[in-house]
Amino acid sequence: MKPCLHPQEEERLRELRRYGILDTEREKVFDELVEIASDICEAPVSVVNFIDAGRQWFKAEVGLGVRSTPIETSLCGHVILQGDFVEIPDTLQDERMADNPLCTSEPGFRFYAGAVLKGANGLPLGTLCVLDHKPRRLTDRQRRILTVLSKHVMSELNLRLALEQERVLRREVDHRVKNSLASIGAMLSMKARRTSNETLKMELDDAGTRIRSLSSLHAELHELESGDCVDLRSLFERVQADLRSLIPDDAKLSIYVEAIKATPQLANAMLLIVNEFVSNSVKHGFQDGEGSITVVVEGDAQSWTIVCQDDGTATALDAEQAMSKSGLGTRVIHSLANSLNADALWTASGTGMELRVTPKH
Structure with missing residues (x-):
């Protein structure tokens, strides 16, 4: 039957x-x-x-x-x-x-x-x-x-x-956060273009770039499954355009990143460190709006190195002040390095600043 x-x-x-x-x-x-x-x-x-x-x-x-x-x-x-x-x-x-x-x-x-x-x-x-x-x-x-x-x-x-329902909900929340961050970044950039106050314009551009960089990180995380790692090369490819919009038209930015798989925490800290260095170089290193910034990220998830360099006017005294965390940007970088159990070393000789961040051994 x-x-x-x-x-x-x-x-x-x-x-x-x-x-x-x-x-x-x-x-x-x-x-x-x-x-x-x-x-x-x-x-x-x-x-x-x-x-x-x-x-x-x-x-x-x-x-x-x-x-x-x-x-x-x-x-x-x-x-x-x-x-x-x-x-x-x-x-x-x-x-x-x-x-x-x-x-x-x-x-x-x-x-x-x-x-x-x-x-x-x-x-x-x-x-x-x-x-x-x-x-x-x-x-x-x-x-x-x-x-x-x-x-x-x-x-x-x-x-x-x-677990599947939670994953779908998390991805929806991530998607909305990413879109919100992108909208805020675009709004700040629009306000920066409309203002005639150069100081305010620089601050708005800086804030907008940081927000869009976070949006790029969220976009990268949004595509991950739970427990996966971030592809740093892919992440920095996303943010390069935003970082370039932060520097003067006559300045250059070059970023070289090895194919490192990093935890979201490590990726976020690296991204913020690079953001801060680029911002500081534009504010303090380029007197005439010309120059170049180079960022190199290499190694692996356990033994990595970030080297950020500009060819501005920084001197040995500027490097000492950076090591002493005299400015907000340098304090932020040292705080981020500490969160990664890493050292941040600043060096300069009158032809530019170099920041080298490496894990402590």
């Missing part, structure tokens, strides 16, 4: 697909559950299965050797219509299964016991079941354990669903 459709079949199938489990690869966590079920229940066959449209699909199985079967011969297709736990001591004595070729053939499935897997809305999705080739009954202990194992299946699926 072919199983009837569930009274809420469309809603049931929507709930099943919401879990995103169909047609996924075998996984140890589910394989171990069916192995335990088979061992505890002393049954040669055990499966975690889901009843899809037109088929019965197996996420994990012991003793079966296939990943799906037609719905026409599905024993579990009948069971999900019945209750939370179903035990059939002899399938040939059950009118729903007495003509099922899986039961009538040799060696057929003469015994069935399954705990129904239910979605968050209470609708049945499939079962964790055991089968045997001879009529029999489970003990009370075996029934309890099979029920507990079925709850572990759904706990794992519900956890995965919650």
Whole structure:
């Protein structure tokens, strides 16, 4: 007898697909559950299965050797219509299964016991079941354990669903933050173009560039999966245009970054250090609006180096003042270096300033 459709079949199938489990690869966590079920229940066959449209699909199985079967011969297709736990001591004595070729053939499935897997809305999705080739009954202990194992299946699926929903929400929040930062940066740049106060213009441009750089970092992070690292080369490629807009038209900016994978914290600190150096060079190193700034980031995630240089008018005294953190920008850079457990060394000889940031050893 072919199983009837569930009274809420469309809603049931929507709930099943919401879990995103169909047609996924075998996984140890589910394989171990069916192995335990088979061992505890002393049954040669055990499966975690889901009843899809037109088929019965197996996420994990012991003793079966296939990943799906037609719905026409599905024993579990009948069971999900019945209750939370179903035990059939002899399938040939059950009118729903007495003509099922899986039961009538040799060696057929003469015994069935399954705990129904239910979605968050209470609708049945499939079962964790055991089968045997001879009529029999489970003990009370075996029934309890099979029920507990079925709850572990759904706990794992519900956890995965919650994590996926959290990931989607986080990416949406990141996307909105990134867009907001970009809008604020654009607004500051627009105000800078409209003002005739050169000091105010410089401050607005500086603030706008910092905001857009943070937006670029958010854009890079937005594309990452949880636990991934930032590609520093990709990040600095995003921010170069914004940094160039901070310097005078006759000045040059060159940035060379090795393909380093960095944590978001390291990437953010590096980005801010470079921002501060470029800003300080423009403010204090270029007297006539001409000059060049070079930034080199090399090494790896554990042993990296940032070298920032300009060819401005900085002297040894300027370097001493920078080392003593006399200005806001240099204090920010030293604070960022400390947060990375790194040293910031300033040197100058009248032909430009150099900042070298390296991790402490």
